[in-house]
Amino acid sequence: MIDRLIKEINKKQNPTVIGLDPRLEIIPTFIKEEYFEKYGKTPKAVGKIFYRFNKEIIDSIYDIVPAVKPQIAMYEQYGPEGVESYIRTTEYAKEKGIMVIGDIKRGDITSTAEAYAEGHIGKVEIEEKSQDIYNQDAITLNPYLGFDSIEPYVKYCKKYDKGLFILVKTSNPNSGEIQDLETNEGKLYEKVGRLVTKWGEELIGESGYSQIGAVVGATHPEQAKELRKIMPNTYFLVPGYGAQGGKAEDLKAYFNKDGLGAIINSSRGIIAAYLKEENRSRFSEHEFSLAAREAALCMKEDLQKNLF
Numbered sequence: 001m002i003d004r005l006i007k008e009i010n011k012k013q014n015p016t017v018i019g020l021d022p023r024l025e026i027i028p029t030f031i032k033e034e035y036f037e038k039y040g041k042t043p044k045a046v047g048k049i050f051y052r053f054n055k056e057i058i059d060s061i062y063d064i065v066p067a068v069k070p071q072i073a074m075y076e077q078y079g080p081e082g083v084e085s086y087i088r089t090t091e092y093a094k095e096k097g098i099m100v101i102g103d104i105k106r107g108d109i110t111s112t113a114e115a116y117a118e119g120h121i122g123k124v125e126i127e128e129k130s131q132d133i134y135n136q137d138a139i140t141l142n143p144y145l146g147f148d149s150i151e152p153y154v155k156y157c158k159k160y161d162k163g164l165f166i167l168v169k170t171s172n173p174n175s176g177e178i179q180d181l182e183t184n185e186g187k188l189y190e191k192v193g194r195l196v197t198k199w200g201e202e203l204i205g206e207s208g209y210s211q212i213g214a215v216v217g218a219t220h221p222e223q224a225k226e227l228r229k230i231m232p233n234t235y236f237l238v239p240g241y242g243a244q245g246g247k248a249e250d251l252k253a254y255f256n257k258d259g260l261g262a263i264i265n266s267s268r269g270i271i272a273a274y275l276k277e278e279n280r281s282r283f284s285e286h287e288f289s290l291a292a293r294e295a296a297l298c299m300k301e302d303l304q305k306n307l308f
C-alpha cells in the first residue's frame with residue numbers, strides 16, 4: 001500500500017490527502033432540499049446527501065490528489081444509512097483511481113480487533129464468498145492497548161497490501177495531557193513512535209517505507225522533528241493543516257530528505273472552501289466543488305513553495 005501511495009504522490013506531485021468529513025451545515029442548500037423533499041428529514045436523506053456531495057468533490061479533485069480520508073464518525077452518527085454512504089463513497093473514490101485512508105481510529109482487545117481488521121482491511125467470508133466491504137487502502141488505529149490489539153491488522157496488511165496509520169502525536173490542543181507524559185524512555189509519544197517503528201519493521205516496501213505509518217499532527221512541529229529522527233522509515237499522516245492552524249512553513253520537519261515521508265491532510269479547509277469569507281462572492285453554492293478544487297490546488301502550491 002505504501003509503495004502504491006508513494007507512486008500516486010509522485011505521479012501527482014502532491015503530498016496531500018483530502019478529508020471527506022461531510023456535515024449538514026456545510027452542504028449546499030440545493031442538495032439538501034432535493035433529498036429532504038424525496039425522503040423527508042431522515043437518516044436515509046442524509047446518507048444520500050453526503051454521497052452526492054462527496055461524489056462531486058471526488059470528481060473535482062481525483063486528477064490532482066493521491067488520496068481521500070473519509071472520517072467515519074460523520075457517517076456513523078446517522079446509523080446504517082450513514083455507513084452505507086461511507087461505503088459508497090470509498091467505492092466511488094476507488095473507481096476514480098484515488099486511494100482511501102479510512103479514519104476509523106479503532107483500538108480493542110485481540111478478539112475484537114480481529115473482527116474490526118477483517119471487516120475494514122480484510123475480506124469477510126459469507127458462505128465461501130469473500131468480500132472487501134469497506135474498500136479502504138489504509139486505516140487509522142489507536143495504539144493504547146498495545147501490540148496484541150494491532151497484530152490482527154498487521155496480518156491483513158501483509159495479505160492484502162493494506163496500510164495502517166497509528167496515532168503517535170495527535171493534533172488536538174490537549175494531546176499533551178497523556179501523549180507528552182515523561183516515561184523512563186522519554187516522552188510517551190516518543191515511546192509510542194519507537195514501538196510503531198518496531199511493529200513496522202517487517203513491512204517495509206520497495207520504497208524503503210513501512211506499511212505501518214503514524215499520525216503526527218501538523219500543530220506539533222517540534223515533536224515531529226524528534227519523531228522524524230526516531231522513525232526514518234515511517235510515513236506520517238499529518239492532520240491539522242488549515243482549519244486547526246497548522247502551517248506549511250512548519251511542515252518541513254515532517255518530511256525526510258528524499259522529499260517523502262509525510263502526507264498532509266485538510267478536510268474542512270477544502271470541502272467547505274466555498275463558505276470561506278473570501279470565496280462567498282466568487283463561488284455560488286452550486287460551485288462548491290470548483291472552490292474545493294481551487295483550495296486543493298492552493299494547498300499543493302503552498303506546500304511546494306514552503307517545503308521543496
Ligand SMILES: O=c1ccn([C@@H]2O[C@H](COP(=O)(O)O)[C@@H](O)[C@H]2O)c(=O)[nH]1
Nearest residue numbers: 071170171217239240243244266267268
Ligand atoms: O490527530 C488527529 C487525528 C485525526 N484527525 C482527523 O483529521 C481531520 C481533520 O479535519 P480538519 O477539518 O482539516 O481540521 C478530522 O477528520 C479529524 O478527526 C485530526 O484532526 N487530528
